[in-house]
Amino acid sequence: MLVTAYAARRAGRVSVVDVTWGLALAAVALVCALLGDGDALRRWLLLALVGLWGLRLSWHIWRRTVPSHGQGHGEDPRYTELLGSGRGGPLVRVWIPQGAAIWFVSLPVQVSAVTGGGVGLVVALGALVWLVGVLFESVGDAQLAAYKRDPNRGPVMDRGLWRFTRHPNYFGDACVWWGIWLVAASAWPGVLTVPSPVVMTYFLVFATGARLLEETMMKRPGYPEYAARTSMFVPLPPKRRP
Template sequence: MSFDGSAFAGTLLWAAGAAAVVLLATFVVAKIVGKHSVIDTTWGLLFVAIAIVVFARSEGHAWDVRRWLLFLLPALWGLRLAQHIARRTIGRPEDPRYEQLLAKGRGNPDLYALRMVYLLQGVLAFVIAAPILVGGFEGGRVGLLAWLGVALWCVGVFFEAVGDAQMERFRRDPAHKGQVIDVGLWRYTRHPNYFGDACVWWGIFLVAADALPGVVTVFAPVLMTLLLTKGSGARILEKHMSSREGWDAYAARTSMFFPRPPKKR
């Protein structure tokens, strides 16, 4: 069984439509609750929607083990991320990032939000989901590279989930207010959750790259890694954290992204 290009092409519109439905529903919710930061919760759900569409439409067109992997890996990751962000942000006011961005849309703020927040995130999600879209229609048995991808995905989920849990515990303690977390995984990298996120998407890519033409989707994990390190991820967060007491010393001894033992003081 080889790559089914016609089935793949026919699925692109369905996947885009599913992502659009999720985004429009998010926009309605945002208008009801009065904040567009709910899109952060939807980010993971976009990949869940795309994975569901690909899994449903690829039946009989690809190797089943790979189909299941490219359904379960992004779906489990996306659902965990969505519930974590939803629990963390519920009841909080609008994120200052969105306030600053949407302040530019003076003429029609809703249209500006749809273009600069919802459409942009939808396009990014669709591009990053390329390994799911392509790999879901690949033939050929699942080999060692795909299972290495699953192992890397597991490492990524561990760093994300454990790092998030450690941060939540740290924030719940009133004694830590205004301080910088430097325990647990945060002792080895300033962004264990972003590092884990990158591992997840490199792992999903390896599952697709195990057969042709999945290897050409390498741009997807590269883009995700750049977003996490140079885009809206670590760069903006570190700018916000730089004013906290102890940040300079923490940043000097702790790796920005890849985990490693802290430098000696």
């Protein structure tokens, strides 16, 4: 977080932390795989799951936001609102909370690194949930990028996965961490780390994710109508309205 704070100061925006998020969690998984003395297969599986997810996410955000690639923009509106909503600068409102969140969210990976063999069926189920999450994230991001390139696009992205959920990337992120928890929960006491995916899902839906973004999106023409017919988080068939 200190390195990220320095990079953010040079870039002039704290949203740089979004690039660090995936890399930091991948680094935690790497340390756990190398230094843990628990079940080796599960340690390296978790490194693969967290590493692939984290590197893809960081690469996607980096390409989307770094000005040197001609695709950058100013501060993320979520962080502008967060920093302006109370006392304390980026250190108190961003860097310390993000560092604590990385530690807390990665608890399933940390605990799993020091536990023995588990139930193989639960591991397989966790990997499947993780795969669903990664597909929602990557496909949703690709569909949104294609929409932005389309000169004849409508006012609101409501195609593909976005037809069933207004935030397929956030939903996919939640699935990723529930899948990782399931892999860790295949062996005791990994099941006790369930607060990690619960808190992660809460933040994705209510705190720094969907709800906060919705406050900005609702000001766009056509978005309230889109929101009225489309589920906010969990994918559901669109509502029929006259």
